Amino acid sequence: xxxxxxxxxxxxxxxxxxxxxxxxxxxxxxxxxxxxxxxxxxxxxxxxxxxxxxxxxxxxxxxxxxxxxxxxxxxxxxxxxxxxxxxxxxxxxxxxxxxxxxxxxxxxxxxxxxxxxxxxxxxxxxxxxxxxx
Amino acid sequence: xxxxxxxxxxxxxxxxxxxxxxxxxxxxxxxxxxxxxxxxxxxxxxxxxxxxxxxxxxxxxxxxxxxxxxxxxxxxxxxxxxxxxxxxxxxxxxxxxxxxxxxxxxxxxxxxxxxxxxxxxxxxxxxx
Numbered sequence: 016x017x018x019x020x021x022x023x024x025x026x027x028x029x030x031x032x033x034x035x036x037x038x039x040x041x042x043x044x045x046x047x048x049x050x051x052x053x054x055x056x057x058x059x060x061x062x063x064x065x066x067x068x069x070x071x072x073x074x075x076x077x078x079x080x081x082x083x084x085x086x087x088x089x090x091x092x093x094x095x096x097x098x099x100x101x102x103x104x105x106x107x108x109x110x111x112x113x114x115x116x117x118x119x120x121x122x123x124x125x126x127x128x129x130x131x132x133x134x135x136x137x138x139x140x141x142x143x144x145x146x147x148x
Numbered sequence: 149x150x151x152x153x154x155x156x157x158x159x160x161x162x163x164x165x166x167x168x169x170x171x172x173x174x175x176x177x178x179x180x181x182x183x184x185x186x187x188x189x190x191x192x193x194x195x196x197x198x199x200x201x202x203x204x205x206x207x208x209x210x211x212x213x214x215x216x217x218x219x220x221x222x223x224x225x226x227x228x229x230x231x232x233x234x235x236x237x238x239x240x241x242x243x244x245x246x247x248x249x250x251x252x253x254x255x256x257x258x259x260x261x262x263x264x265x266x267x268x269x270x271x272x273x274x275x276x
Contacts, residue, residue: 024201036200037273075198075271128245130271 027105028072030116030137031091038074038084040132044104044112045069046142068139070102070116076131078123085133091118099140114143151275157208158187161240168234170214180256182217183231190267197271204274211265212239218253218262225251228262235266244269 028035028042035042049065077083091100099115106112116137125131154174162174170183177186187210194206214235216227228251239245246267254263 023199024196026199027202028199036202037198037205039199040197042199130244 021107025105025107028102030102031087031100033082033084033087035072035074035084038077039072040075041071041073042104043071044139044143045071066142068114068142070104070137070139072133072135072137074133074135076121076123076133078131085121085123088118088121088135092120102137102139104143109148111146112143113146115140151273153208153272157270157272158210161187161210161243164240165212165235165238168231168238170231180215180259180261182215182259182261183227184213184215184261185231185235186213186215187211188213190265206272207269208272209267209269211267213263213265215254215256215261215263218260224262228264232264232266239268242270 023041026036026039026042028039046066046068048063049067051062051064053060053062074084076085078085091098096118099117102114102116104112116139119135119137121133121135123131124133158174162172165172165185165187168185170185171177171181173184173186175186176188177184180186190209190211192209194208196205197207198205212235214228214231216224216231218224232248236245246269249265249267251262251264254261
């Protein structure tokens with residue numbers, strides 16, 4: 016069986032049906048579980064009681080551009096911060112993670128003379144759904 | 149009409165630099181008439197820094213070589229400094245400007261030139 020290699024070129028990300036591929040330099044979906052450990056007479060027992068997911072995106076800023084992702088995110092975070100929006104994150108062909116994230120404010124910033132970048136950490140509403148085919 | 153780097157990046161940059169007091173080339177010229185500005189690639193020429201491959205998106209790394217005639221050291225250095233400052237002022241938005249190399253003397257054909265390189269980068273998306 017040949018070795019499988021997946022790179023950033025295989026990734027695709029849409030949030031609120033808008034593709035982030037043209038601006039995103041990295042994407043990470045992280046699910047952290049809260050696991051309780053009980054010491055029983057039979058030994059240790061484990062129970063997951065919660066899971067928290069975040070979607071982290073590093074992207075080149077596009078303030079002022081037509082269809083700006085930064086501007087639409089800012090508007091969403093400002094006008095409807097409690098309304099989750101759908102996302103779809105393709106890790107590779109046949110492995111797609113979907114769910115809802117709450118909008119977050121992008122931070123306008125800059126370091127001379129580099130390209131402006133934006134780091135976003137979205138709170139995911141619940142555990143994302145993985146679809147594997 | 150598909151985009152291309154020659155027209156949409158190098159020629160566009162050369163046009164933006166056309167206001168400086170020098171001959172501007174968007175490629176390596178066969179002969180150089182100083183003062184001159186040439187847009188050349190540096191290493192790595194292109195980098196893939198964005199996700200997804202459905203559209204080819206690359207970071208292009210250039211140097212702008214600024215060259216003046218090397219006749220007298222103080223005057224040539226002054227001319228080169230002025231040329232570099234005018235180039236820096238003319239570089240449009242959307243370019244990361246790196247550093248300016250120390251001047252060096254180069255012999256191109258019969259011409260002796262005082263040359264400095266300005267590194268800069270930009271992003272290019274291929275459209276069909």
